[in-house]
Amino acid sequence: MQMSKNKKESAGKVSINQLRDLLNKKSGREVAYDLQDDNPTEVTDWIPTGSRWLDSIICRGKLAGIPVGKISELAGLEGSGKSYMAAQIAANAQKMGIDVIYFDSESAIDPEFMKKAGCDMSRILYVQAENVEYVLESIEDLLKNNQNRMLFVWDSMALTPSKTDLEGDFDPQSSMAVKPRILAKGLSKLILPIANSQSTLLVLNQLKTNLQVQNIKYATDSERYTTPGGKALSYAYSLRIWLTGRKAKDSYVLDERGYKVGSEVKARLEKSRFGTAGRECLFKIMWGGAIGVLDNESIFEAIKPFIKQTGAWYEIEIDGQSKKFQQSSWEDLMKDETFKKGVLDIMDKEVVVKFDTREGDAKNFYNIEGSEEEAN
Secondary structure, three states: OHHHHHHHHHHOOOOHHHHHHHHHHHHOOOOOOOOOOOOOOOOOOEEOOOOHHHHHHOEOOEOOOEEOOOEEEEEEOOOOOHHHHHHHHHHHHHHOOOEEEEEEOOOOOOHHHHHHOOOOHHHEEEEEOOOHHHHHHHHHHHHHHOOOOEEEEEEOOOOOOOHHHHHOOOOHHHHOOHHHHHHHHHHHHHHHHHHHHOOEEEEEEEOEEOOOOOOHHHOOHHHHEEOOOOOOHHHHOOEEEEEEEOOOOOOEEEOOOOOEEEEEEEEEEEEEOOOOOOOEEEEEEEOOOOOEEOHHHHHHHHHHHHOEEEOOEEEEEEOOEEEEEEHHHHHHHOOOHHHHHHHHHHHHHHHHHHHHOOOOOHHHOOOOOOOHHHHO
């Protein structure tokens, strides 16, 4: 009996470091980590979205973007700027030295459009997304064979068929729920390899009207819309950004002659593992002629609730000096680096830090257009 007791005691005298080495040896690769050191669970790098306001609301207490090492969803209504945002994110990833692999199921990618968005087309691998299985298997193979960090853009998951869809007939009942089952299995396989390689998967998806809602007029965006692909996907995503038009007015931006040249969108964080779910922001995406987010304009909208307004005049304090201006002169003022830095400092304080410390009115961070009843 004494010998048995001593054996049990000696078997338990193993340090945490030894346990980690034991598990890594058993797995044949690094799967066990000390969370005090570098580990794949912590996001240390972010890919800018192109919108300073959107980057400011993604992660509590810091300026962020699309999280590196995670799977994110960018879903939106038609014409809401999903593909443009993806192009902007791809361009910013390239500036960070990240390889970009663009899976296109819609055969709609325009190289000239991508160039105007800032992409280096010689450094983008374009892949036709033949079917869901092919996309998932390709990502898995590339993760095994490329040591560099990669950004995978899937545009769009909603229009990528499964093999069963391609080989079958046009009866939707014959392949019901096949794609959701494939995606549930595939994304669960990719979560760890993506994290360990510090790569990123950005899934573009479509928002569709939720037909089960009884009174859609007074429904929130979360109730009003749904995304294809199955419910299991929401568990795989670390971040879900939904793009919709503003409810208060038409979502298109018109030039002086009435032509549509852009989209005014509201971005809502439908899911965030970074403590910011439900936050919202507004910005305009220009895609007709000039390409880009009207970032300075959205920065003004972000700080407007926090600066003094008297009629058509606004007053802001930069470096201890008061500056009065009208909105029409905002773009010119933002060309001054000292003024712009002061504005961004105010934005960081009011939009990032005060949300983190829970100061001020919560409606300035969540329901930026007022109540749902007022918006409708």
